[in-house]
Amino acid sequence: DVKVTQSSRYLVKRTGEKVFLECVQDMDHENMFWYRQDPGLGLRLIYFSYDVKMKEKGDIPEGYSVSREKKERFSLILESASTNQTSMYLCASSLSPGREGNIQYFGAGTRLSVL
Amino acid sequence: SQQGEEDPQALSIQEGENATMNCSYKTSINNLQWYRQNSGRGLVHLILIRSNEREKHSGRLRVTLDTSKKSSSLLITASRAADTASYFCAPVGYQKVTFGIGTKLQVIP
Numbered sequence: 693d694v695k696v697t698q699s700s701r702y703l704v705k706r707t708g709e710k711v712f713l714e715c716v717q718d719m720d721h722e723n724m725f726w727y728r729q730d731p732g733l734g735l736r737l738i739y740f741s742y743d744v745k746m747k748e749k750g751d752i753p754e755g756y757s758v759s760r761e762k763k764e765r766f767s768l769i770l771e772s773a774s775t776n777q778t779s780m781y782l783c784a785s786s787l788s789p790g791r792e793g794n795i796q797y798f799g800a801g802t803r804l805s806v807l
Numbered sequence: 808s809q810q811g812e813e814d815p816q817a818l819s820i821q822e823g824e825n826a827t828m829n830c831s832y833k834t835s836i837n838n839l840q841w842y843r844q845n846s847g848r849g850l851v852h853l854i855l856i857r858s859n860e861r862e863k864h865s866g867r868l869r870v871t872l873d874t875s876k877k878s879s880s881l882l883i884t885a886s887r888a889a890d891t892a893s894y895f896c897a898p899v900g901y902q903k904v905t906f907g908i909g910t911k912l913q914v915i916p
Binding site: 733734780 | 895
């Protein structure tokens, strides 16, 4: 079974802090994704990556950056956390387009509170 | 983007009844997927239907796809309390998959 592991289930940070959310997958997937999920807004794509050291902006990249130094690890960075970044963050991975129909495998999520 | 829109946004049924959720989308697709999310957890893939398929079954799940109407439906038969969750459709083009707000299903024991 594919396993996508997010480093923390719950995080509490202060405004202005630099925050790292880590995600690791164990199935050699090429693609990795970061979403945030807010009530009434569904899942919104922040960034995604199709290969090591590659990144693409999603729909709401402002205030975030990402790092993919190794194929299995995709990190989301909040350079200076703000209260409006309080949310549930979900990481996902998938095989390359055309393989397995782009089925995404999700981690359990990190609920981040910025105070 | 390929965002799907689920309807209804919330659904409450009695255990044993069938639950039907609908999805509409705007652009052409390679396939359409349905996912489930238990409260406070990540999404789990349920079923994939390809653009050249009209219907697919998996256990108590039945998915239909009408590409001419750009719509899909998910039917859960003989629902159980454990089916209580949010359900998302995901129309898939080439690379990016965009999820909607989902349908929140409550199955009352």
